[in-house]
Amino acid sequence: MxxxxxxxxxxxxxxxxxxxxxxxxxxxxxxxxxxxxxxxxxxxxxxxxxxxxxxxxxxxxxxxxxxxxxxxxxxxxxxxxxxxxxxxKPKYNIMLKDEKTYPYIKISKEAFPKIEIVRSTKKLDSKEAEYFGPYPMGIYFAVKSLLKIFPIRDCNRNMEKQYDRPCLKYYMNLCTGPCVYKDSVTEYNENVNNFRNFLKGHQNKILGSLEARMKEFSENMEFERAIREREKIVSLKKLLQNQVIEYSKEIDEDVFVIDQIGEKSFICVLDIREGKIINKNHIYVSLENVQEDDLFHRIFTAYYEKRNIPKNIILDKKYEEDGDLIKGWVKAEKNKDVKLYFPSIDSRRKQLLEMGYLNLNEEVEKYFKQKKILEEGLAKLKIELNLRKLPRRIDCFDISNIQGKDAVAAMTVAIDGNPDPSKYRHFKIQTKDTPDDFHMMREALTRRYSKIPDEEFPELILIDGGKGQLGVATEVIDSIDKSHLVDIISIAKREEEIFKSREREPYIFSKSDEALKILQRIRDEAHRFGITYHRKLRSKRNVKSFLDDIYGIGPKRKKELINKFGTMKNIKEASIEELRKIVPEDIAIKIKES
CATH class of the missing domain: 3.40.1440.10 (GIY-YIG endonuclease)
Incomplete structure (x- = not known):
């Protein structure tokens, strides 16, 4: 048929x-x-x-x-x-997943906007904020440097309120204190615009403005202000020194190249602003279970959906027939007119296209080199530990608690040797409130594996701990009759010894061995993931134990206190007079006595 x-x-x-x-x-x-x-x-x-x-x-x-x-x-x-x-989120469509990899800069749309670095674009809302990025490297240093030049707040204070005193950053000249000094709106907005223009690539425009201000202050004999502007200029020029590849000043364009190799599609985008290559983004997309009729359209629109569109985009000539459709999408979605270039003869744009492919090929080589190293490491794990199957999926478990309080079990997952955060899970321990790691491990493993189908079992379970925790894991898997599906090992931190279920002697790998490094990376991820969630639970408990135990403080007053003072420590250290501005005097006294 x-x-x-x-x-x-x-x-x-x-x-x-x-x-x-x-x-x-x-x-x-x-x-x-x-x-x-x-x-x-x-x-x-x-x-x-x-x-x-x-x-x-x-x-x-x-x-x-x-x-x-x-x-x-x-x-x-x-x-x-x-x-x-x-x-x-259909099973057979691709979804670009680079948003969790590289950070974005977020500038909120409110009175006295705030600066924030975010890693996830799941909840990006262009109505609430502007987003710039993603930035593969150096963004934290760049933002820190820019905030010294253009002081903008990065706090969570409510700008609709009038605070009594600014925070420490005001006194460090890292913020103009708009929470207190509302009349600084002109200066503040100028800093925000300069920050925004820098991210858009208009550095020369900013330098010109700063130099004009310095000259004006100097002529008016305001020498201290002139010196501050001069220091900003020096700092800004130093920040720009690493941008060495330069073309015509008015150039504002991206180089967008794609290559498909087997079950992977690789993307490389060079960002060129004011004639300088300022950024390079690399993404790869798995096509293993994907059925796409128009892969180029899907990747292009998914990439630029959360990004600013430049004036020009350079593409391979093979996509020329898609030009009108792409222009139409940009006009409809971004309300911008974009020029597309498909260079075929030797020219500046042809050279940039070749540079894009050169960078793309380098990333492809790095990917497959790393993939080969990981496959060799996984193969060695199978051979050396005598595993039933190649450990394509490894689940790792770690327990985090302080004297049994806020106990958490973290499960991280590695697929083909690479961490897969989308499959991470944490378990808030419910049956024990005293320090008993064995019991907690038993609860977590039972909750994880007692109800999932056989096809969802990993090839290998890794326990962070010694023989005791390994024995508990073995008992749990035996009790649910799944021991024929999975191998179980543990890794002891001190000597990095590997113990295997039902065997007495440990396995020892060289510290430089990729097989050991695969296990160490997923173990360290489990520890980090568990600690983060444990701290979150502990923080919630600390907030609850302090304020919620005081009669007369409900959710509304608690929120007002936190908005006013910021932290529990500040609330405790506040004076009766300060507290009385939020709560009655008798409650203020109770807060001081608690």
Missing amino acids: NNIEPPVKLNEIPLNPGTYIMKNEKGRVIYVGKAKNLRNRVSSYFKNISSHTVKTLELVKNIRSIEFFICQNEVEALILENNLIKKH
């Missing part, structure tokens, strides 16, 4: 441009696509199946219903496709 019976009548599918949603037997969206002609595109899935790839066949076999959205044109279909993919 060369065709598959579709779940809809093909001759009833609209001929219009639009978006189609494919669902499985449970009604879950498994794929979203767009088309110039919906009937032609959707029909192609169910005809001539002998020419389909394995991934396409897998998708088609799982389709039980299809919905259609008719659009005016292909640009509208592309926009709708992206929105539906974000909403449903």
Whole structure:
């Protein structure tokens, strides 16, 4: 049979441009696509199946219903496709996941905006803030340096309130103190605009402004202010020294290159602002379970969805026929006109395109070199520890607690030797409030593995601890009759000895051995992940034990106290007079006595 019976009548599918949603037997969206002609595109899935790839066949076999959205044109279909993919996160569509890797700079949209470095773009809202990035390296140092030049707040104080005194950063000249000095709005906004212009690449404009101010202050014999402006200029020039590749000053463009190798798609983007290459972004996307008809469209729109679009974008000539669609998407989504260049003869842009591919190839080589090293390490683990299977998935467990309080078990996961944070889990220990790591480990492992299907079991479980914790893990897996599915080992911190379930003698690896490093990395991740969650629980308990135990303080007053004083320590150290501005005198006295 060369065709598959579709779940809809093909001759009833609209001929219009639009978006189609494919669902499985449970009604879950498994794929979203767009088309110039919906009937032609959707029909192609169910005809001539002998020419389909394995991934396409897998998708088609799982389709039980299809919905259609008719659009005016292909640009509208592309926009709708992206929105539906974000909403449903279909199994067979790619999702760019670089947002957790590199930090962004966030500038809030409020009176006296604040600066913040964020790593996740899951909740980015352009209505609430501007976002710049991502920045692969050096951003923390750059922001720290820029805040010395342009003092802007990075605190959580409520700017709608009038505070009695500024924080320490005001006295360190790192903030103008808008929480107290509301009349500093002009100076403050000027600092924000300069900070924003720097991130947009308008450094020369900022330097010109600072030099003009320095000259003005000097002519008015305000020498102290002139010196401050001069120091800003010196600091800013020093910050710009590392930007050595320079072209024409007015150039504002990106070089966007893609390469697909096997089951991976690699992306490299060079950011050029005011003629300087200021940033380089690398992303790779797994295509292992992905069925994409227009991979370039999906990657391009997903990349620029959370980023500023430059005036010009340089692309490979093979994407020239996609130019009008891309321009239409940028105009509709960003309300900007972008120029696309597809250089084919030797020119400045052709050289930049080649530079993009040169950087992309370097990252591809690094990826496969690292992949080879990891595969050799995993193979050595299998051979040296005599494991049943190659440990493609390793689950690692660690316990965090202080005298049994706020006990947490952390589970981290490595897939093919690389940490996979999306699969991390933490378990708040419920059955023990005294220090008993064995009991806590037993609870965590039982909760994790007693209900999951066999196919979700890892090839290897790693326990952070010695023989005792290893014995507990073995007992748990034995009790649920799953010992035939998984090997269990532990790693003892002091000597980094590896113990294996049902064996007495430890295994010793060289400290430089990649096999050991794989285990150490996931163990260290479990420790970090557990400590972070443990601190969060402990912080919540400390807040509750101090304020919630005082009669007369409810959620509203507690929030007002925290907004006013910032920390529990500040609340405790506040005077009766200061506390009386928020709560009655009798409650203020109780706070001082607690």
